[in-house]
Amino acid sequence: MAPTTKDPKANGKQSEDDAAIKKAKDEYKSLKSPWTLNPRRFVLNAVVPGLAALTLWWQQPSGLTAPPTALRNCLDNVCAGAEECVRYPGRGHDNDYFQWSAPFNLERVVRPAAVVRPKDAEQVAAFVQCAAKNKVKVQARSGGHSYANYGLGADGSLSIDLTNLRYVILDEKTWHAKIGSGSLLGDIDDLLDRKPGRRVFPHGVCPSVGIGGHATIGGLGPSSRMWGATLDHVLEVEVVIANGSIIRASETQNQDLFWAIRGAGAGFGIVTEFVMSTVEKPETTLHFTYRTPYTEPNNIVTQFQAWQALVADPKLDHRIGTEFTLDTDGSKITATWFGTKDEFNKSGIAAKLGLKLTPVEARWVNTKRWQIENAKLLLSDIPIKFNSRSLGFTAQDLLTKNTTRQLIDMINQNSLQSSYRWFAIFDATGGKVAEPAMNSTAYAHRDKVMFYQSYMYNLNYNLTVDQNDLIDDIHDIVLPSVPPGRRTTYPGYIDPSLKDPQQAYWGSNLPRLQQIKADWDADDVFQNPQSVRPLKK
Numbered sequence: 073m074a075p076t077t078k079d080p081k082a083n084g085k086q087s088e089d090d091a092a093i094k095k096a097k098d099e100y101k102s103l104k105s106p107w108t109l110n111p112r113r114f115v116l117n118a119v120v121p122g123l124a125a126l127t128l129w130w131q132q133p134s135g136l137t138a139p140p141t142a143l144r145n146c147l148d149n150v151c152a153g154a155e156e157c158v159r160y161p162g163r164g165h166d167n168d169y170f171q172w173s174a175p176f177n178l179e180r181v182v183r184p185a186a187v188v189r190p191k192d193a194e195q196v197a198a199f200v201q202c203a204a205k206n207k208v209k210v211q212a213r214s215g216g217h218s219y220a221n222y223g224l225g226a227d228g229s230l231s232i233d234l235t236n237l238r239y240v241i242l243d244e245k246t247w248h249a250k251i252g253s254g255s256l257l258g259d260i261d262d263l264l265d266r267k268p269g270r271r272v273f274p275h276g277v278c279p280s281v282g283i284g285g286h287a288t289i290g291g292l293g294p295s296s297r298m299w300g301a302t303l304d305h306v307l308e309v310e311v312v313i314a315n316g317s318i319i320r321a322s323e324t325q326n327q328d329l330f331w332a333i334r335g336a337g338a339g340f341g342i343v344t345e346f347v348m349s350t351v352e353k354p355e356t357t358l359h360f361t362y363r364t365p366y367t368e369p370n371n372i373v374t375q376f377q378a379w380q381a382l383v384a385d386p387k388l389d390h391r392i393g394t395e396f397t398l399d400t401d402g403s404k405i406t407a408t409w410f411g412t413k414d415e416f417n418k419s420g421i422a423a424k425l426g427l428k429l430t431p432v433e434a435r436w437v438n439t440k441r442w443q444i445e446n447a448k449l450l451l452s453d454i455p456i457k458f459n460s461r462s463l464g465f466t467a468q469d470l471l472t473k474n475t476t477r478q479l480i481d482m483i484n485q486n487s488l489q490s491s492y493r494w495f496a497i498f499d500a501t502g503g504k505v506a507e508p509a510m511n512s513t514a515y516a517h518r519d520k521v522m523f524y525q526s527y528m529y530n531l532n533y534n535l536t537v538d539q540n541d542l543i544d545d546i547h548d549i550v551l552p553s554v555p556p557g558r559r560t561t562y563p564g565y566i567d568p569s570l571k572d573p574q575q576a577y578w579g580s581n582l583p584r585l586q587q588i589k590a591d592w593d594a595d596d597v598f599q600n601p602q603s604v605r606p607l608k609k
Contacts, residue, residue: 092241093239093241093252096239096240096241096250096252097236097238097239097252099239099240099263099266100238100239100240100252100255100259100263101238103259103262103263105258105259105262105279138160138161138162139160139161139185139186139208139228140185140206140208142205142206143185143186143202143203143206143208143230144160144186146201146202146205146206147186147188147199147202147230150188150195150198150199150202151188154191156189157188157189157190157191158186158187158188158189159172159173159186159187159188160185160186161183161185169187172187172189172233173187173224173231174216174455175221175224175455176216176217176218176219176221176455177218177219177220177221177455177456177457177458178455178456178457179457179458179459179535180220180221180568181221182221182224182225182226182227182229183224183227183228184224184225184227184228184229184230184231185208185228185229185230186230186231187224187230187231187232187233188230188231188232188233189233189235189236190232190234190236190237191236192236192237192344193237193310193312193318193344193345194318196212196232196234196237196312196318196342196344197312197316197317197318198316199230199232200232200312200314200316200342200597201315201316202230203230203597204314204315204316204595204597207595208228208229208230209225209226209228209229209230209596209597209598209599209600210225210229210230210232210342210597210598210599211223211224211225211229211230211231211232211338211598211599211600212231212232212233212234212253212284212338212342212343213231213232213233213234213282213284214234214253214254214255214256214282214283214284214285214286215256215257215280215281215282215283215284215285215286216282217278217280217281217282217285218285218566219458219460219565219566219567219568220566220568220600220601220602222338222566222600222601222602222603223285225599225600226599226600226601229599229600232342233254234252234253234254234282234284234342234344235254236254237252237253237254237255237344237345238252238254238255238256238259239251239252239255240252240255240259240260240263240264242264242267242269242271242350244267244268244269247269247271247349247350248307248347248348248349248350249264249271249273249346249347249348249350250345250346250347250348251283251345251346251347251348252344252345253282253283253284253342253343253344253345253346254282254283254284255282255283256279256280256281256282256283257275257276257278257279257280257281257282257283257286258279258280259279260275260283261279261440264350265437269350269352270352270353271350271351271352271353272295272350272351272352272353272436273299273302273305273348273349273350273351274291274293274295274296274298274299274300274301274302274304274305274351275287275291275293275295275302276291276292276293276302276564277293277294277443283302283346284343285337285338285564286302286564287302287303287306287334287337287343287346287348288303288333288334288335288336288337288338288343289303289335289336289337289338289515289562289563289564290302290303290335290515290517290562290563290564291303291564292499292501292505292523292562292564293393294393294408294443295393295408295410296393296501296503296504296505297388297390297391297392297393297500297501297502297503297504297505298390298391298393298410298503298504299351299504300504300505300507300508301505301515303334303335303513303515304504304505304508304513305348305349305350306333306334306346306347306348307322307323307347307348307349308320308321308322308330308346308347309321309322309330309333309343309345309346309347310343310344310345311329311333311340311341311342311343311344312341312342312344313329313340313341313592313593314341314592314593314595314597314598318344321333322347328588328591328592329341329588329592331513331514331584331588332514332585332588332589332592332604333514334513334514334515335513335514335515335516335563335578335581336514336563336577336578336581336585336603336604338598338600338603339585339589339593339596339598339599339600339603339604339605340588340589340592340593340598340604341592341593341598342598353436354410354411354436355435355436356411356412356433356434356435356436357408357409357410357411357433357434357435357436357439358408358409358411358412358413358416358431358432358433358434358439359406359407359408359409359431359432359434359439359442359443360405360406360407360429360430360431360432361404361405361406362375362404362405362406362427362429363401363402363403363404364402364403364404365401365402366401366402366480366483366484367402368402369477369480369481369484372402372403372480373473373476373477373480374426375396375403375405375425375426375427376396376403376471376476376498377471377473377476378424378425378426378427379394379396379405379425379498380396380470380471380498380522381424381470382394382421382424382425383500383502383521383522384467384470384521384522386467386502386506388502388503389419389421390503390504391409391410391411391415391419392407392408392409392410392419392421392500393407393408393410393500394406394407394408394499394500395407395497395498395499395500396497396498396499397495397496397497397498398479398480398483398495398496399494399495399496400489400490400491400492400493400494401490405425405427407421408439408443409421409431412433413431413433416431454531456529456530456531457529457530457533457534457535458527458528458529458530458535459527459528459529459535459539459540459543460525460526460527460528460543460565460566460567461525461526461543461544461546461547461567461569462523462524462525462526462561462562462565462567463523463524463547463550463551463554463559463561464517464520464522464523464554464560464561464562465520465521465522465523465524465553465554466519466520466521466558467521469553469554469555469558470521470553471550471553472553475549475550475552475553478549479546479549479550482545482546482549483546486542486545488538488542489542492528492539492542493528493529493530493531494526494527494528494529494539494542494543495526495527496524496525496526496527496546497524497525497526497527498522498523498524499522499523499524500521500522501517501520501521501522501523502520502521502522505517505518506518506519506520510580510581511580511581511584514578514581514584514585515581516560516577516578516579516580516581516582517560517562517579520562523561523562523565524550525565526543526546526547527543528540528542528543559576560575560576560577560579561576561577562577563577563578566602568601568602570602573602574602574603574604574605577602578604582604583607585604586604586605586606586607587607589604589605589606589607590606590607590608590609593606594606
């Protein structure tokens with residue numbers, strides 16, 4: 073389908089819109105949250121010398137080569153002498169280049185030909201044109217949390233860092249929010265809290281994740297069962313396409329591109345602005361944690377089977393978001409209830425789990441802090457070496473009691489597991505996420521009731537064979553629960569080891585995605601190792 077190339081600011085209000093964005097960017101810069109202050113750059117400056125793995129990564133400039141002269145000249149012309157605009161590998165740029173291209177996962181180092189930081193959508197478009205003209209692949213980076221560092225693309229790609237596209241503008245009549253695609257989830261929450269209306273939208277827990285990737289692959293979190301995935305709240309996008317045009321896409325214009333961006337965005341363009349619907353947050357919430365040590369394996373098996381049956385129930389109240397976690401110490405059930413204690417007691421959830429629970433009642437902001445603190449035990453902004461596997465489950469693909477027992481016994485019999493840093497999370501989905509049709513957006517997991525991801529990491533050194541074996545052993549036990557034809561997973565839990573990643577991430581929606589890719593980006597300008605490829609003609 074030919075793009076509708078309507079100028080996104082052709083309504084005569086360009087100066088007014090620009091002024092509003094500038095004001096919103098200034099407000100964003102006033103935030104003092106730790107994730108706003110570029111934690112990865114801080115870590116690289118302050119912590120790298122003491123961490124062996126990071127030091128090894130930092131000391132690898134010898135294999136780097138300067139980008140092609142034509143590409144460099146084009147990028148320099150776009151930057152027009154601006155200081156914080158582009159960095160290259162090679163003399164004079166080494167330190168800044170390594171900071172700008174700092175990976176999230178040190179196990180999979182990527183060396184882009186250049187990293188640019190555009191000031192606005194127009195510069196994004198100009199950089200895309202430079203790359204396309206020089207046959208260089210492009211990827212955008214928002215928060216930089218890709219498990220395989222896909223925001224950096226691949227070796228020799230152009231990485232477009234959206235750090236300067238950070239702002240939140242709330243329309244107090246429609247309660248729609250315009251959000252710059254470089255904005256971080258924690259900052260978006262903080263900025264919405266400053267505005268009237270008690271507005272929020274569902275998203276994941278980690279505050280330093282960027283909206284640019286999160287809202288274009290799915291966006292799952294504790295409130296998703298109640299309000300849907302993040303991408304279900306995307307009403308419109310401003311996006312730079314492969315020929316460098318800046319267009320709008322929504323349900324009324326460039327509909328096929330809009331469909332693809334909501335679930336597979338990295339392969340179709342660079343979103344520079346989202347228009348999001350918001351909801352009013354509840355006055356109070358509950359949260360609880362229930363722990364069981366590995367010295368009680370029978371209880372862990374019983375609790376997992378009860379928890380799994382609970383989340384697989386299509387009648388489960390949408391107001392609960394919950395996870396079942398295994399780690400070095402045992403099992404942990406965590407949950408957030410978006411309602412009152414009386415409503416939770418009437419739900420019967422505690423009885424179905426067979427547990428005596430003591431939920432903590434808290435205001436919204438305190439529950440968010442609790443969720444972030446829980447996430448900090450599992451996720452980090454410090455660049456580390458890690459390996460991860462994942463799988464999605466429908467209500468027909470649950471772990472049997474014998475499989476659960478086998479999993480817990482294997483962990484108990486592994487004498488080294490308690491000295492490792494690892495976890496395996498089973499997180500509930502469904503609810504509001506499951507209501508749209510499977511083909512309503514490119515997101516292809518409406519039928520899932522839970523996802524699992526295992527995660528092994530090491531702060532100082534390379535992952536050992538034994539560490540990777542534990543992750544493989546967990547996966548080998550869990551995998552047979554899902555028949556081969558149904559083995560798919562959430563594209564946010566990137567697994568570079570997948571043999572057919574596109575099928576695993578996008579399932580039945582893949583053929584349509586391949587056709588749209590051929591229509592909009594036949595030369596595959598927007599590419600990472602596992603993105604959608606164009607249909608061959």
